């Protein structure tokens with residue numbers, strides 16, 4: 001762990017922690033693409049969420065028994081992927097968060113699950129005071145217009161642009177996507193593929209390949225993912241483990257688990273699938 005990272009984390013802790021007491025991982029909280037609800041976050045919404053999520057605690061499964069197994073976001077950044085455009089034709093941007101947990105006996109299993117990619121989905125809840133119609137620009141939070149989200153007008157998909165974020169409540173890992181009734185809940189799934197029995201048999205390799213793609217993505221974007229995929233194609237489990245370690249070193253974040261946001265029909269899913 002870099003000293004800079006450790007310093008950032010220790011700003012939130014009651015005492016100074018050393019690197020080996022901490023576990024860090026990354027998640028993608030949200031992005032600017034149109035999601036399955038035909039909504040997207042505006043650039044300024046992402047900027048606001050970037051501020052608001054600093055220091056926010058994440059919870060797991062909304063489960064009281066894991067209430068003391070919290071992770072806290074200590075850093076956020078907005079990442080632009082110039083290689084990829086949104087459904088409405090601008091560069092794809094996402095809000096990436098780095099979170100930490102203090103390693104304890106209680107969260108050992110949870111950390112193993114995050115490492116192993118079992119905790120797959122991140123959801124966030126926040127309030128957006130403005131809900132702009134992409135066709136006419138009217139604020140649907142205060143007035144209505146004739147445009148219906150999901151329909152095309154002059155070849156352009158009508159969607160709602162979420163803007164003027166007033167609060168961010170929480171982020172969570174959920175085994176089953178949770179609906180939070182306050183404000184807007186956005187859910188982002190891994191790659192939309194459902195687990196089958198066959199998946200479970202080859203589970204170890206499947207997870208390794210996914211980890212490699214994710215680490216590659218953060219070391220060099222989509223291009224790096226394509227290269228990593230080509231390199232990993234005919235590798236066995238041992239070789240894959242070696243490659244994963246190499247990418248961990250490259251990204252400078254040992255043991256970092258990265259959560260990709262990709263909707264089921266999202267083109268990202270195609271990119272991250274081996």
Ligand SMILES: [Zn+2]
Nearest residue numbers: 133136145147
């Ligand atoms: Zn409208």
